[in-house]
Amino acid sequence: xxxxxxxxxDRLVEKFRYELRATGCDAVLALVEMLLTDIPQKVQNxxxxxxxxxxxxxxxxxxxxxxxxxxxxGSQHRIYNVIDQCASQRPEDSVLRLITYRSxxxxxxxxxxxxxxxxxxxxxxxxxxxxxxxxxxxNVMMEILKSNRQIYEEELLDxxxxxxxx
Numbered sequence: 527x528x529x530x531x532x533x534x535x536d537r538l539v540e541k542f543r544y545e546l547r548a549t550g551c552d553a554v555l556a557l558v559e560m561l562l563t564d565i566p567q568k569v570q571n572x573x574x575x576x577x578x579x580x581x582x583x584x585x586x587x588x589x590x591x592x593x594x595x596x597x598x599x600g601s602q603h604r605i606y607n608v609i610d611q612c613a614s615q616r617p618e619d620s621v622l623r624l625i626t627y628r629s630x631x632x633x634x635x636x637x638x639x640x641x642x643x644x645x646x647x648x649x650x651x652x653x654x655x656x657x658x659x660x661x662x663x664x665n666v667m668m669e670i671l672k673s674n675r676q677i678y679e680e681e682l683l684d685x686x687x688x689x690x691x692x
Contacts, residue, residue: 528569529578532561536581539588544597551589551600555608558585562612583615590620602627613649621659625650629666634674643670644686651690 539546539554546554561582569575589605592598598605606627613621625646632642643666650663671682 528561528564529574531557532565532578532581536584539585543588543592546592546599548599548601551598552604554585554589555600555604558582558608559611562608579615583612586612586616587620590623594623618656618658621650621656622662625659625662625666629670632666632670634678640678640681640685643667643682644689647686647690 535554535557561578565575565578565582569578586605586608589598589600590609593602593605606624609616609620609624610628613624616624628642628646632639632646636642647663647667651660651667654660654663667686671679671687674682
């Protein structure tokens with residue numbers, strides 16, 4: 527049953543992606559979030575698991591391409607949360623777009639912004655193996671450090687930069 531749902535949603539999104547409304551995008555993303563969790567837990571056959579996850583990633587890529595084309599009407603925050611949930615299995619370009627999106631949410635007037643930067647660096651620099659993703663994370667950290675060093679340099683160095691290299 528899970529396989530049929532996965533395949534049919536993939537076909538639906540592929541065929542009608544330009545006609546999807548915000549509620550449809552949210553429903554598809556809710557299903558994708560569930561599938562990303564349930565498929566590894568409930569599907570024992572590894573070939574079937576790979577096939578189903580491939581369809582799930584096709585769905586995510588179709589929606590992400592709408593974001594790139596500026597035709598996505600759903601919540602960008604939610605789609606990037608889904609991409610974050612499965613970032614280790616996503617293509618490099620997808621993760622780079624995710625980091626760019628997340629970097630726009632890191633600024634001094636936002637609560638816990640230094641923690642957000644620290645989490646981004648931990649996830650996409652320390653625990654990542656792809657060089658371009660790690661470089662992107664470093665570039666984001668450097669840009670944030672440069673633009674906020676007048677007031678927050680010591681706090682950023684102590685909380686984000688030094689822990690990465692010690």
